[in-house]
Amino acid sequence: MLFDHQARQSAHALLAARRDMRHFQSGCSIDAATRERLAAALMQAPSVGLMQPWRVLRISDDALRARLADCVSAECERTAQALGAREEAFRALKVEGVRECAELWVVLLAPDDGTVFGRRTMPQEMAWCSVGAAVQNLWLAARAENLGLGWVSLFEPAELAGLLQLPPGAQALGLLCIGPVASFYPAPMLSLADWRQPRDAAALFGENRWAFSEDSAADACASAGPLKQE
Template sequence: MTDAELFGAGERSAVYRAIHARRDMRHFAPGAVDEAVLARLLEAAHAAPSVGLMQPWRLLRIRDRALRAAIAELVEAERQATAQAMGARGGEFLHLKVEGVRECAELLVAALAPDDGTLFGRRTLPQEMAVASVACAIQNLWLAARAENLGLGWVSLFEPAALAALLRLPAGARPLAILCLGPVAEFYPRPLLELTGWRQARPLAELVYEDRWPEAP
């Protein structure tokens, strides 16, 4: 490789730092996202890998305040439904901060485009590979936002058909994520669900296997 292709120690360290410092943010501070910065973030998302180079992601920037309010209402309806489905933990769940739809500087929706018939790499897993490709774009956006010192939160609390109708998505398209983006006062030192005692992350050693899935203890 040429020197231009190689990552130096400082560049390599910055990549790993962004990965480990990334957080799913729910608390946002006042302020805006500069248009040039937003353009860089969207380019980062668009640089993601996709199976068969199908690029199935579509990113909708929500600028209409009434539409944002309607999306927030959808999220709240699903938050209440989720709490009810959780039974004994429902009350505890309702005390968690799970989204920042109304407060964030920028609201984006990542949608899966109608299937374009790509067969390369997805004959046996057509839907899964399309969704995985969109997830790669979201992760690129997330890491780039962290490098720009902006917070991003992935909200999955919504009824897909209702959000698709609000956004006038075509047949075959579906929303996969509401993305809250903007300045934050500080980044969580650890994942918020750990800080609130909701759940603890498992160590890597428990999740990496050799050759075959281990037998249950």
């Protein structure tokens, strides 16, 4: 299958339109056929050694969703306190939509199945990369369905492991908030809020050897000061 110019333009437009969404329309639902298409897109993702290390839990229990939301709120508080000079700016941000989104899925890293092909020297890193590729597929499929998706990583993994009854070796890597949105952000939300600005290609692409100029961390804000360590 070859893509013509129009299909190529559509594909690049989809990539450019993807957003990490935090604002969802409450009280909405997603029909089963759409959920199946989203799941199929995730399953088409590449994985190192065809290991498919991802597992996905759909949260349909309202009480469990509420407890997961509480976990996120607690970590938001800890993150705010760790940000020092940017604490109040962080508190003003909308950073998740766990309670409002139509669908809440948890993406998990499965216990290691012993795959060696392609990951002998970096076993855990390649499993993480494979899960990330699966989530990106889901993100793009959701955008093609005109649905928002937000990847929430603000939680203590051990706490979620207990709530979700995960076996030893399994780990939650994200709460995926999916659902209708009133509108998509015209640019990344953190960029619009002036929290952090994306770098251009010249800062991220090189040739042959490392010659990059690295910024200080501190969420790319000179006024942030060092992060507090707990």
